[in-house]
Amino acid sequence: MARCSSVLHLSHLGLRLCAPLSTHFPSNSHIFVANTYSTNIKVRSYFKYIKQKILSPPSPPFNHVCQVGDPVLRSRAVAVDPAAIKGPEVQKVINTMVKVMRKFECVGISAPQIGVPLRILALEYPQKMLAEHSSISRKVHGLTIQPLRIFVNPELRVLDWQTVLFQEACESISGFSATVPRYLSVEVSGTAFKF
Structure with missing residues (x-):
């Protein structure tokens, strides 16, 4: 044996x-x-x-952008209670949004894109992005530097119904871009913060 x-x-x-x-x-x-x-x-x-x-899987707010097909992108975002805006939970969402937006070099990002179904929007168009366009392109499209702004419970109102075409991409549809018609002038209102 x-x-x-x-x-x-x-x-x-x-x-x-x-x-x-x-x-x-x-x-x-x-x-x-x-x-x-x-x-x-x-x-x-x-x-x-x-x-x-x-360790459990990561939970929102994510440090990545949710991709098309994620249910959070199809669900209706909930309004933020104004009393909660300065609270740690909402501030964590805002800080993560800014970090992710800058990481992926986006012009704007919403809270649902990082997995949080709240009505929060971050926008920024810094000098670095503006420098990537020629002076003619800047003039034709009316591109200017836009400081970081956070809108909580934003509302959009069209001021000029004339549209212009822009080549755009969306981080939630990674690797895809399209020519998108946009209104010439809009007004975004809501609780806004400049940083």
Whole structure:
């Protein structure tokens, strides 16, 4: 009867079968023992496994932009209670919005785009983005620097119904852009903050 004992080795790569500690085979045995590892077996990191089991998945507000198909983008955003605007929860949402907007170099972002179904909008058009356009393009499209503004419970009113076409992209439809008609002049109202 053959006897073989092995050790399981716990490392940052996961569980791994190590070389046999001792083997006792009869001299006439035709058993071949090789210390090889299969290259087609994916070894999961033990730390990744523990992290997945112990830590819960991320919760809103996310540090990424939700993509088309996410239910939060189709649900109706809820108005923010004016008394809660200065509270830590709403301020966390606003700070995350600004961080994500600047990370992805967006002109604007809404709270639902980071997974929070609240009526909050952040807008900014800094010098860096303006410099990417020629002076002719700036003049034709009326582009100017816009400081960071946060609108809570925004309302939109059209001032000039004439439309102009702009090539635009949306971070919630990553990798896609289209020519979009926009009103020449609008007014956005609501509780606004300049930073």
